[in-house]
Amino acid sequence: MQVACLSDLLLHAPQQWAERELLGSRGRHGWEWLGHAETVRRVLRVARWMHSVGIRHGDRVGILGHNSPQWCIADFAILHIGAVTVPAYFTDPPEAVRFVFEDAGCKLILVEPGEQQSKLDASKVPVFCLRGEEGITLHKISSNAMFDIPCDLPAVGRGDLATLIYTSGTTGEPKGVMLTHGNMLSDVAAGLGGIPVYESDTFLSFLPVSHAFERTVGHFLPVACGAGIAYAEDVTTLLRDIPEVRPTVMISVPRLYEKIYAGVQDKLMHAPRIKQKLFASAQQLGLKRFESRLEGDDLHGMDAFRFRILDHLVHARIRAKMGGRLRLFVSGGAALHPDIARFLLAAGLPVCPGYGLSETSPVLTVNPERRIKPETVGPALPGVQLRLADDGELLARGEMVMQGYWHRPEETSAVLEADGWLHTGDIAEMDSEGYVRIVDRKKELLVLSNGEKVPPARVEKRLAIDPVILQVMVIGDQRPYLTALVVADEGGLGRHWQKEKGRELPSDWRQNKAVKGWLLERMHAACDVLPSYMQVRNFVFVDSEWTQASGMLTPTLKFKRRSIMQRHQADIDAVYAAGEKA
Incomplete structure (x- = not known):
């Protein structure tokens, strides 16, 4: 792929793509699409505006918001002037968002109006909304022909820093991963060599584009091959969006x-x-x-x-x-x-x-x-x-x-x-x-008190396939045996219990010995091919699902193990204490 920087993927695309639908989102009257040429115009306008307000090569610019055409336009505009995109997760609480933008030293922040904007009320740097009716917004700027006048911009090369992607911090404080244009372009080129995507494809984007996986495979990759990208309103609207968009490619976590x-x-x-x-x-x-x-x-x-x-x-x-069409x-x-x-x-x-x-x-x-x-x-x-x-x-x-x-x-x-x-x-x-x-x-490997090493994901993957289990996390580091924290799918639990036992699920099912014994048997059956030391000996039902909003999951829905263990430490201690008394 012979391009100098990431913005070239869009700005130097083949002329025959000019009128092709590129960015789609739900509007007042159904799905609305921006064509390739119109997207390029909007990116150049935003880039010139950012240059006019003092953003220069190497400056960091933050973005906070759900996936949208405006997010995409902002990213390409930032990259085009040689600045550095710093995305934050819209699922993060205000203090986490502030940490990312302050640690990066952002000089400007572009934010979705409403809830996301309120996270930046105390910001000491200029904040502009991606869209909205009030004030200066990215949407208004991108539609303003006054920014069609070219300006001198520095050349951007493969060795220039393109983005800081903050790791989700499953084990500690987030760190900004420094990726250059060359880093990401090489992965886009490698992806095109390993993932069969074509200009006739339509992607449905719903994973946070602030994450590296969606950013490369669901953002830069389709632009590189001329495919269209439809942005789901939210992960909760997927069941409605999929039959309407009729995507051919979807990027997702398990x-x-x-x-x-x-x-x-x-x-x-x-x-x-x-x-x-x-x-x-x-x-x-x-x-x-x-x-x-x-x-x-x-x-x-x-x-x-x-x-x-x-x-x-x-x-x-x-x-x-x-x-x-998928x-x-x-x-x-x-x-x-x-x-x-x-x-x-x-x-x-x-x-x-x-x-x-x-x-x-x-x-x-x-x-x-x-x-x-x-x-x-x-x-x-x-x-x-x-x-x-x-x-x-x-x-x-x-x-x-x-x-x-x-x-x-x-x-x-x-x-x-x-x-x-x-x-x-x-x-x-x-x-x-x-x-x-x-x-x-490697860091999550559990070492039992007898020295046996247990990879928790290997056990959890087998347990989580049971339709009565919504989420499960295995515990056992420096303990004599494995236990687990279980988030049950109450509806599935009730249906399977009634089918097998011929009666309704007891109202006290979280503490009910018969229910727990029955589920423990299912857990043992799921792991029967594993060594005995990888069998869960006991478990505790936890009251609520682990979510990003509660700080228990990363944006790609991985467990924040340390946070989950801290929240349920009393339950963990109690389940091991019960085992010692037995």
Whole structure:
């Protein structure tokens, strides 16, 4: 990809894309789209305005708001003048937002009006709204022809700092990851070599674009190939937005796929046996077809005939709920359970699990569309070097690796070696074809008091597939055995209990010994292939779901383990105390 900086992806695009729909959002009368040429005009106007108010090469500019065309326009404008985009998460509380912008030393902040704007009431730097009716807003500036007059702007190169992406802080204070134009352009180029996207595609963007995963794969990548991007209003509006937008590509963390799977399983539980058998047969043949195609073959004879009928009766309905045009899911941010991947693949919804981290711009590996191994996160993308350290930690090297952490040289040197190898912090395995399987986070590895090492994600992934469990976190570091904190899906719990026991769920189910014993048996069954020391011996139901708003999840829905443990420390102590008395 021969472009000098990220804004060139948009500004130097082929002329034939000029009238193509690029950015879509819900308006008063349905979905409204900005064409490619109009988006370019708006980006240049905003860039010239920012230059006119004193923003210069290397200055940091903050953005706070939900995904939107204005967010995209602001980002490209900032990058075009050589300034540095500093995104903050709209899910973060005011103190976390202030920390990011103050730590980065932002000279200007662009913010969504309303709740997000109120987080910056005490800001000491100029704040302008992305849109709105009052005052100077980015939307008004981008529509004002007075900013069509060109101005002298400095050249921006691949070595210039493009963005500071603050890590979500699962284990401590957030750090600003320094990524240059070259870092991110190399990952976009690698992504185009590993993820099959085309100018005819439509992306539906709903993960926070402030996160590196969405920023690269759902923001820069579609712009680079001329695809359209529709912005969901919120993750809560997805079920409404998907059939309206009818996307062809969606980028998501595993939680979306888990909900799709759980929804189907829940409906099956109440379906007649004939429908359950039809679904099982459709899945079996769908998976057989997928595996045959991996080998360059297909179904034949009676299998092909049965597949067409069952696919029409079963899987076509699932695809219709996803808009009917979806041809690719890209999964990242956390491990996707192989059973869920196989369910989607059998249903004709190709899902390509991948892996990366903010420090690598972020994507390092992804499963090729026609060579998917569901239990892995795929092989290295073009230009990425991977190797395993003696302790199993995955190391990465390539142009996409960060420059370091903003104003944190000691923390930088702790993860980035002089010869360019980055310590990812993940324990991994690689097969003979270079496909990577992530075992767990190195820092999150639980060491039981008997010395046995437990990767919690390996256990949690098996437990979380149970439709009665909404969230589960395993505990056990320096303890004699594993326990767990469980957020139950009360509706699913009640339905499964009634089906198996023939009576309603007791009102005191959180403390009820029979209910807890029944669920513990299900948990043991889910982990029966794991060593005995990886079996959960006891658990406690917690009262409420862990969310981003409560500070328990990162923007990509990973557990903030330290925060969760602090909140439930009394429950943890009590469940171990009960075990000692038993």
